[in-house]
Amino acid sequence: MENLFIPNPKEAESIHILREVAAQFERPVLLFSGGKDSITLVRLAQKAFFPAKIPFPLLHVDTGHNFPETIEFRDSLVKELGLELIVRNVQDSIDQGKVREERGRYASRNTLQTTTLLDAIEEFKFDACIGGARRDEEKARAKERVFSVRDDFGQWDEKNQRPELFDMLNGKIHVGQNVRCFPISNWTELDVWEYIRTENIAIPSIYFAHKREVFFRDGMIWTANEHVFREAHEEVVEKMVRFRTVGDMTCTAAVLSEAVSLDDVVSEIRLSTISERGARIDDKRSEAAMETRKKVGYF
Amino acid sequence: MDIQGRKLIKIATAGSVDDGKSTLIGRLLYDTNSLTTDKIEAIERNSRQRGYDYLDFSLATDGLVAEREQGITIDVAHIYFNTDKTNFIVADTPGHVEYTRNMVTGASTSQVAVILIDARKGVIEQTYRHFFISNLLRISHVVVAINKMDLVDYSEDVFLKIKSDFDALVEKSNFNEEQITFIPVSALKGENVTRKSEHMPWYLGNTLLDHLEILEPEDLQESSVARFPVQYVIRPKTEAFHDFRGFSGKLYGHSLKVGDEVTVLPSGNRSKIKGIQFFDQQIDLVAPGSSVTITLEDEVDCSRGDMIVRAGEEPSSEKAISATLCQVNSKALKVGGKYILQHGVNRVLAKVDQIESRIHTDFTGTEEADQLRLNDIGRVHFRLSKPIHFDSYQNSKSNGAFILIDEGSYDTVSVGFIE
The missing domain is CATH 3.40.50.300 (P-loop containing nucleotide triphosphate hydrolases)
Known part of the structure; x- marks a missing residue:
C-alpha cells in the first residue's frame, strides 16, 4: 500500500518561499528574535533544506532589554542545530551616539532597533532579511508583500510595491537595495501555535503561565523590572501570567493566564478576545503606528 | 488540509x-x-x-x-x-x-x-x-x-x-x-x-x-499533468549524505510516485524517481501542492529552472510564444522592448515581437495598439533567448503563466497567460 503524502498548504508555501530566498539571493539572513514566529521559521528552514544545513545565518538584534529566558533559549537552539548566529546590540548604537535612549513613562528601545538592524545589513552586505511577520498581525501588514523591496535607507514605499502574481517571486534588486522576505505571511497566530504543538517545537518558557512581578497601567500588564519605567504609585503585584509575543520587556505586555502546556495555550488562543498586537504597547501609540514605523525601516 | x-x-x-x-x-x-x-x-x-x-x-x-x-x-x-x-x-x-x-x-x-x-x-x-x-x-x-x-x-x-x-x-x-x-x-x-x-x-x-x-x-484543481520545476539543488556534502543530490521544488497538477519514469527538461534526459523526501520522511506517493525533494536513479544534469515531468507528458518547448498580457506597471510595454521573463522559477530574456491587439477599456472588443499601458490587456508575441517548457494557461495555471521584469528597474511590469 502506498502512503500518499498530502501537504499542509501553508507549510508547503513557506518552504517554497524559503527555497526561493536561498536561490535568488547571495547573502540572506534570518532575523531571529527568539519569539515563536522566528522559531517556526527555523523549523521550516530545516525542512526546506534537509538533509543539508540551513544555508544562511541567524541575526539577532539585541536591545539589551530582552527577557533572559529568550536569550538562553536562543543560545541552546543555535547550539543544538549547529546554526551560525550573529548578534548586534542596540547598546552599541547608543554608545556610538547613533541613537538616543528614550526617556519617561513609555520609554522603549523597540524603535531604536531599526538603526542597529540597518547597520548590520550594511556591515554584512545582507541582500535578503527573512522575517516572521504575518499579515494577520496588523492592518498595515495585510498589504505587505512576501518579497518586500527596501531602498538603501531601509524604507518601505507602500504605494510602489511589486505586485506578486501566482507564486512567482521577483527578488531582482540593485546594489544597495535589500529585500525583506516573509515566508509565513499567510499564517495566522493560531496556525503558528497549532504548528508548534503538532511539530512539538520547543519555545521559551515565558510563553507559558508563570508567576511574575508585574504592575497594571492603561489596562495592560507590565513587567516590573529595572528596564521598565514605573511611577511610584504603580504598585507591584505577583500574578500568574504569560506572554503572547516576545518583544522587549519595555513594549510587551503580559496576559493573565493559567496555560502551562501547548494544549492549554492553543485552547486559550482559540477563545481569546485580545489580538496579539493588542498586547504590544508600541502599536497603541497611534492607530497608524505600525505603518509609520515601517516606512522608516522597522521590521 | x-x-x-x-x-x-x-x-x-x-x-x-x-x-x-x-x-x-x-x-x-x-x-x-x-x-x-x-x-x-x-x-x-x-x-x-x-x-x-x-x-x-x-x-x-x-x-x-x-x-x-x-x-x-x-x-x-x-x-x-x-x-x-x-x-x-x-x-x-x-x-x-x-x-x-x-x-x-x-x-x-x-x-x-x-x-x-x-x-x-x-x-x-x-x-x-x-x-x-x-x-x-x-x-x-x-x-x-x-x-x-x-x-x-x-x-x-x-x-x-x-x-x-x-x-x-x-x-x-x-x-x-x-x-x-x-x-x-x-x-x-x-x-x-x-x-x-x-x-x-x-x-x-x-x-x-x-x-x-x-x-x-x-x-x-487546475490541471491533470504533473509539473515539478526545480527550485534548488540540495547537496549536503556531509559524511552521512555524501552522495546525496536532491532536487527540491513544489509539485503542481498531479501526483508523482517513486519509480515513475521521468524526463528532465531542457536536457530531455530520462530517468526514474528513486526517492521522494519531505524533511526526514520518505514518501512513496506525493500529492500536488507539496514542497518536496526528489532524487533520481541516474546522474543527470539538472539545476534550478529545469523541470521534471513524467515521461510521455512533456510540455511544449518553444522560443516563440503568444500570450494574453496584462500590464501591471505604469511604464508601458512597447514593440521591441526587452524584458526578463520569469516562468515559474525559470528566467529567460524576452523581446516583444508584436502587439497584436489591445482589449477595449470597456472589455467589449479589441483594437490595434502599439503599446500596452498600465491596466491594459492585450495579445502579444514574444521571442525568447532560450526555449521555455510550458503548457497553455488553459491547461495549467502554474505552467502557463509568467511575469515580465523590467531590465532597468527590476519591477514586475506584466503578467502573461500563454496560449
Missing part, C-alpha cells in the same frame, strides 16, 4: 467603489468571531468619531493611512478567517476603474471569485470587467453577491433582473466551464452572509458562508 484537517479556500473579491465589499468582509469576520475585542473596540471608536449610528465594518480591513483618508481601498489586502471546517484567505482587491492590475494580482492566487453588485445599480460596466478578469484568470468558481438588498425592499424581482443581466454577460464569454452562484445579501444588516435572511423567503439557496464552506479544493 492543515494540521487540524481543515481545508484551505482562497477567495478573491471584486466590487466597485461603494458596493460594500469591505463591509461584507468585515461582516464575515465579525460573524465568524474572527474580530478580536480590541479590533471591535477600534471599529466602534472610529465609527463614533465619524458620526455613524452603525458599526462600520469596512474599517476592519482598510489598512493604509492614505486609504483611510480617502475612504477607499487601493491595494490588495489579505484577510484571514476560519470556521471549524475551513481556513479562508481573502485577497481583497479593489474594484476601482484604474485597478485592473490589483484584481488580476488578487485573483492569481485565488480559487474562487466573489463579485459584488449593488442591488440598486445592477450590472454595470465594472461588473463586466470583474467577470472578464475572473474568466481571463480561469477562476472556475464565481459567486455573484447581490448586496444592499435591504435598500431595494428585499425584492425578488430586482434579484432576478440582475441575475438575468449577468447571465447575458456569461453568454457572451468564451469560458464555459465556470460555475456561477447568485446570492442576495445585505452585508450591513448581515442578511444571507452567515445567517439565513427572514426577509427573503423566496431565496432557497445557501448563505454566502455556507456556500463557500461546501466548496472542495480538489474540485478547484
